[in-house]
Amino acid sequence: MNAHVKPAASTALSRRSLLKAGAGLVLATYVARNGVAYAQDGAAAKSVNIAPNTFLVIGQDDTVTVLCKHIEFGQGPFTGMATLVAEELDADWTQMRADHAPSNPVLYKNLLFGVQGTGGSSAIANSYEQMRKVGAAARAMLVAAAADEWKVPAEEITVEKGIIKHASGKQSGFGALAAKAMQQPAPANPQLKDPSAFKLIGKEGAVTRLDSVAKSNGTAEYTLDIKDPGTLTVLVARSPRFGGKVASFDAAAAKAVPGVVDIKKVPNGVAVYADGFWPAKTARELLKITWDDSKAETRGTAQLLEEFRARAKKQGALVKQEGDVDAEIAKGGKLIETEFVFPYLAHAPMEPINAFIHWKGETASARYGSQFPTPDHAAIAQVLGLDIAKVELKTILAGGSFGRRAQQSTHVALELAQVAKAIGPGRPVKLVWTREDDMRGGYYRPFSLHRMRGVVRDGKIVAWSDTIVGQSIMKGSPFEAMTMKNGLDSTAYEGSNEIPYQVPNFRCDLHQVDVGVPVLWWRSVGHTHTGYAVEAFVDQLLEAAGQDPVEGRLAMMADKPRHAGVLKAVAQLADWKGAKLEAGRARGVAVVESFNTYVAQVVELSMGQEGPVVHKVWCAVDCGVAVNPDIIRAQMEGGIGFALGHILYAQQPLEEGRPVAGNFDSYRSLRINEMPQIEVAIVPSTEKPTGVGEPGVPPLGPAVANAMAKLGLPRPTQLPIRPGDTA
Amino acid sequence: MAAFTLKINGREHQIDVDPGTPLLWAIRDNVGLTGTKYGCGVAQCGACTVYVDGQTVRSCSLPVSAVGKSEVTTIEGLTSKEAVAVQKAWAAHDVPQCGYCQSGQVMSAAALLGLNPKPTDQDIDLAMNGNICRCATYVRIRAAIHSAAKSLEG
Numbered sequence: 001m002n003a004h005v006k007p008a009a010s011t012a013l014s015r016r017s018l019l020k021a022g023a024g025l026v027l028a029t030y031v032a033r034n035g036v037a038y039a040q041d042g043a044a045a046k047s048v049n050i051a052p053n054t055f056l057v058i059g060q061d062d063t064v065t066v067l068c069k070h071i072e073f074g075q076g077p078f079t080g081m082a083t084l085v086a087e088e089l090d091a092d093w094t095q096m097r098a099d100h101a102p103s104n105p106v107l108y109k110n111l112l113f114g115v116q117g118t119g120g121s122s123a124i125a126n127s128y129e130q131m132r133k134v135g136a137a138a139r140a141m142l143v144a145a146a147a148d149e150w151k152v153p154a155e156e157i158t159v160e161k162g163i164i165k166h167a168s169g170k171q172s173g174f175g176a177l178a179a180k181a182m183q184q185p186a187p188a189n190p191q192l193k194d195p196s197a198f199k200l201i202g203k204e205g206a207v208t209r210l211d212s213v214a215k216s217n218g219t220a221e222y223t224l225d226i227k228d229p230g231t232l233t234v235l236v237a238r239s240p241r242f243g244g245k246v247a248s249f250d251a252a253a254a255k256a257v258p259g260v261v262d263i264k265k266v267p268n269g270v271a272v273y274a275d276g277f278w279p280a281k282t283a284r285e286l287l288k289i290t291w292d293d294s295k296a297e298t299r300g301t302a303q304l305l306e307e308f309r310a311r312a313k314k315q316g317a318l319v320k321q322e323g324d325v326d327a328e329i330a331k332g333g334k335l336i337e338t339e340f341v342f343p344y345l346a347h348a349p350m351e352p353i354n355a356f357i358h359w360k361g362e363t364a365s366a367r368y369g370s371q372f373p374t375p376d377h378a379a380i381a382q383v384l385g386l387d388i389a390k391v392e393l394k395t396i397l398a399g400g401s402f403g404r405r406a407q408q409s410t411h412v413a414l415e416l417a418q419v420a421k422a423i424g425p426g427r428p429v430k431l432v433w434t435r436e437d438d439m440r441g442g443y444y445r446p447f448s449l450h451r452m453r454g455v456v457r458d459g460k461i462v463a464w465s466d467t468i469v470g471q472s473i474m475k476g477s478p479f480e481a482m483t484m485k486n487g488l489d490s491t492a493y494e495g496s497n498e499i500p501y502q503v504p505n506f507r508c509d510l511h512q513v514d515v516g517v518p519v520l521w522w523r524s525v526g527h528t529h530t531g532y533a534v535e536a537f538v539d540q541l542l543e544a545a546g547q548d549p550v551e552g553r554l555a556m557m558a559d560k561p562r563h564a565g566v567l568k569a570v571a572q573l574a575d576w577k578g579a580k581l582e583a584g585r586a587r588g589v590a591v592v593e594s595f596n597t598y599v600a601q602v603v604e605l606s607m608g609q610e611g612p613v614v615h616k617v618w619c620a621v622d623c624g625v626a627v628n629p630d631i632i633r634a635q636m637e638g639g640i641g642f643a644l645g646h647i648l649y650a651q652q653p654l655e656e657g658r659p660v661a662g663n664f665d666s667y668r669s670l671r672i673n674e675m676p677q678i679e680v681a682i683v684p685s686t687e688k689p690t691g692v693g694e695p696g697v698p699p700l701g702p703a704v705a706n707a708m709a710k711l712g713l714p715r716p717t718q719l720p721i722r723p724g725d726t727a
Numbered sequence: 728m729a730a731f732t733l734k735i736n737g738r739e740h741q742i743d744v745d746p747g748t749p750l751l752w753a754i755r756d757n758v759g760l761t762g763t764k765y766g767c768g769v770a771q772c773g774a775c776t777v778y779v780d781g782q783t784v785r786s787c788s789l790p791v792s793a794v795g796k797s798e799v800t801t802i803e804g805l806t807s808k809e810a811v812a813v814q815k816a817w818a819a820h821d822v823p824q825c826g827y828c829q830s831g832q833v834m835s836a837a838a839l840l841g842l843n844p845k846p847t848d849q850d851i852d853l854a855m856n857g858n859i860c861r862c863a864t865y866v867r868i869r870a871a872i873h874s875a876a877k878s879l880e881g
Contacts, residue, residue, distance in 0.1 A: 074824030074862050208821055215826025216817035216833055218762020218802035225761035233756070258728050258745065276756035277765070278748045350766050350774060350827040350861045399764070399827025400861050435767045630821060634867070638824055641863020664771035664859060673852035675865035727771060 058178040067101040069108035070123040073398040075693040076631040088135030092162035103373035103393035115374035121595040121691025136190035145180035238269040241296035241657040254283040264422040297516025298657040308469040312451040316511035323505030333457035341718040342529040343651030345445035351399025352438035355416040361425035369398025371405035376413035383417035402523040408477035440659040445522030446471040450533035463505040495530030501556035524694040527594040531698030535590035539706040569620035570600040588706030590699040597695035598622040603703040624687035639696020645670025647701040736804025746792035762802035773858035776831035802830040809840035816871035824862035
């Protein structure tokens with residue numbers, strides 16, 4: 001980390017630290033709420049008797065609110081964190097609530113990142129022990145308080161479903177004892193349950209999502225819904241090309257629009273401030289701006305493809321090598337060569353990018369769906385020239401992300417603070433990106449190309465070479481040092497360098513190219529393209545070798561038990577060997593590990609007039625201990641639908657540097673009539689839990705390609721499969 | 728700018744806006760009801776679905792000047808037995824992920840059940856394919872609509 005993302009150690013939150021318990025656990029630290037309503041319901045907000053610790057607040061009404069250090073934008077961390085706490089606390093599920101923790105990199109850091117942030121399918125993975133310890137410590141403190149109050153030995157007290165009991169007949173809920181529990185010392189190393197005693201973790205039907213009701217009746221609050229008094233809506237006119245700057249502008253016509261309050265030049269373009277979205281948008285369209293494109297990216301994707309192709313003919317920087325691929329190719333055998341091309345993809349979360357801030361001069365208070373609060377917090381403070389302790393940042397629900405809100409560049413935080421600064425203190429501002437702004441605003445999944453070569457001899461794959469051409473996501477970011485090795489970005493090749501198959505002669509190399517288009521991680525990051533390239537290609541080689549796609553893969557996976565485990569599980573679930581398919585239908589399979597979660601999928605499809613129609617997908621997942629089985633299923637279902645929509649339709653082409661697709665008419669999204677049936681099997685495991693937000697995505701595309709091959713069609717080598725289709 | 732009286736969820740609201748202002752932004756920014764969402768602005772995603780005289784409408788693409796005396800219903804004013812059944816089923820199936828599109832999904836689903844108490848999968852596809860869910864919660868939307876239909880049978 002550079003100074004830019006130095007932790008905000010001096011915030012009001014950490015200064016109040018009263019007690020500290022064992023490693024990874026900071027319990028009983030008073031969380032100053034600075035007037036921000038923290039609770040989701042009125043009852044808890046009114047409670048005075050809150051248990052003042054870092055991760056949970058116990059209300060007088062017995063509610064237990066878990067402060068979630070991860071953003072909830074669909075993948076279920078509110079429910080997941082609350083499950084872990086409730087399990088060890090022996091709470092009743094109906095008393096559990098969740099809310100976002102405020103920005104504080106000391107208290108709320110992701111234990112895998114070292115700063116506060118959500119990503120890499122890491123929420124459960126990094127919090128599993130930490131949040132259980134929080135629950136266990138709080139339970140011990142409540143029990144100690146009860147023992148003190150009732151004058152009985154703590155060992156004789158039991159806790160079940162939120163009720164603290166003693167054989168004498170004495171009993172209490174959590175709320176009545178919370179204040180007294182706070183006076184108890186926090187245990188340094190609270191005893192955790194043996195998994196055999198779990199009542200919630202891994203139990204079907206034991207918990208329901210904490211956010212379903214509010215998200216079904218319109219009451220869940222997102223950034224777009226913020227309506228603090230006096231809030232101005234801000235739209236920024238940005239360069240149509242990446243890297244373009246404002247040369248000059250005329251705002252006369254725009255200023256005349258009723259409802260427009262001001263128009264200012266900001267570093268990214270020209271900002272329109274108005275009372276509401278519509279006047280802001282109307283005025284923005286009337287701005288006359290001349291752009292200076294002298295430093296802008298002006299290449300289109302057709303030109304990039306030619307350049308990438310030319311590079312791929314030569315070997316790139318070596319990522320991994322075993323044996324001698326070139327010598328093996330020279331020996332003869334069946335040489336198979338395939339090129340795969342992957343387009344720029346927008347994340348297009350349902351809620352386009354937005355953010356809110358109220359800069360009051362000496363202090364500032366920001367609220368939005370920040371996925372990386374620590375760097376965002378520092379960026380806001382820096383732009384406004386404030387000590388970070390004077391800036392509050394509160395994460396709130398966001399309408400999806402798929403990676404889009406995890407900005408190592410902090411570009412939204414910077415723009416938010418810049419528009420606030422430009423109009424001056426005392427004006428709350430809500431920065432809103434339109435759908436078109438979001439779609440054409442960059443930060444795409446990188447455009448990538450894989451040139452694959454393989455040799456099959458005597459029914460075996462004896463050589464494998466993968467030359468990748470792509471852009472780095474991490475170069476120039478604060479995470480560069482963490483994720484780049486020998487100047488190469490591991491997110492460009494992850495999954496291609498470590499394939500799960502034993503091939504004696506193996507090479508993976510990378511041409512890391514600079515393009516002036518901002519790129520970003522996109523749900524499953526490198527695996528979005530490496531998963532497709534590896535799994536479509538291995539299937540092609542196995543076909544040439546005359547082997548069954550499942551048996552052939554398993555034969556090369558002797559040292560990959562978890563890959564083999566999900567592959568066997570999905571083959572069984574789908575009855576891979578025995579199923580009799582309807583005429584015109586075929587099946588394909590793929591298996592991809594990402595973020596230490598193993599997923600195999602079988603796709604059954606037929607060809608319609610316009611392309612593949614996917615009827616059913618079987619999915620097996622091994623994510624270690626399955627904390628919330630139903631959320632795991634939901635993430636597999638959602639990941640499959642997300643992947644299918646993109647491999648069928650999605651691309652962001654550039655023409656002379658300008659992104660073409662602007663909305664869901666030109667960037668087609670999967671709709672309900674195209675959603676396959678899905679069956680998910682969770683492979684039982686006692687390994688440490690890993691994440692599920694992303695790993696459902698990568699196997700779907702290659703499984704579709706491999707099913708198409710079974711129908712005698714070529715595996716699609718350039719995505720999307722139906723590039724001309726718009727909605 | 729012009730004055731309009733919008734009847735939303737049974738209440739009248741006087742607003743003064745440009746006549747071309749889409750109903751969506753009048754509802755959100757002028758009336759202050761934020762359950763109805765902005766997702767695309769071009770009637771592609773359905774996040775802004777409301778009822779105008781009982782018919783589902785994409786409020787992002789309907790100018791305020793075209794609403795007239797029609798009755799507008801938003802997610803906040805949804806009280807029909809179909810709506811209650813849909814919202815219960817949504818929670819029972821844990822349909823929402825990010826949740827941002829779900830006001831629109833619930834509006835469309837409740838309207839479907841009002842017209843067709845026992846929809847088939849195909850009926851659901853036809854009625855719901857104007858509502859995009861980027862989290863792709865479609866499997867559960869379908870299951871929840873069937874559950875809601877079943878709960879209304881009794």
